[in-house]
Amino acid sequence: xxxxxxxxxxxxxxxKVGKRGTKKREKFEADYEAFKLGVLIQQARxxxxxxxxQVAELSGTNKSYISKxxxxxxxxxxxxxxxxxxxxxxxxxxxSIKF
Numbered sequence: 133x134x135x136x137x138x139x140x141x142x143x144x145x146x147x148k149v150g151k152r153g154t155k156k157r158e159k160f161e162a163d164y165e166a167f168k169l170g171v172l173i174q175q176a177r178x179x180x181x182x183x184x185x186q187v188a189e190l191s192g193t194n195k196s197y198i199s200k201x202x203x204x205x206x207x208x209x210x211x212x213x214x215x216x217x218x219x220x221x222x223x224x225x226x227x228s229i230k231f
Contacts, residue, residue: 166206169213174202176221191220 139147150157177187177198184198192215201208201216217225 163204163206167204169208170202170204173198173216173221176217176223177202180221182221187216187220191216191218193220 145157145160146152149160152161177184182190184202185195188195188198191212193212197205198216198220214225217223
């Protein structure tokens with residue numbers, strides 16, 4: 133028996149934000165990607181047992197930048213991101229393109 137009031141996450145986003153291809157949905161998707169990046173960096177930093185200040189010092193940036201990045205900084209230079217991940221976190225950045 134199917135529950136009448138159950139909505140999938142995709143349906144919920146379609147209803148609240150708009151269908152894929154609309155400007156509002158594109159902005160939502162871009163903001164979500166920035167949010168995910170911040171969460172990944174924060175999790176990696178915490179797994180390494182490092183403070184924001186330590187990551188900043190290791191990567192040649194400052195604590196407020198690391199804090200902003202973890203909290204949804206939308207515009208980050210690729211070279212800075214690579215430096216934070218490699219020198220600050222001791223990791224490797226992998227990128228893929230999906231369609």
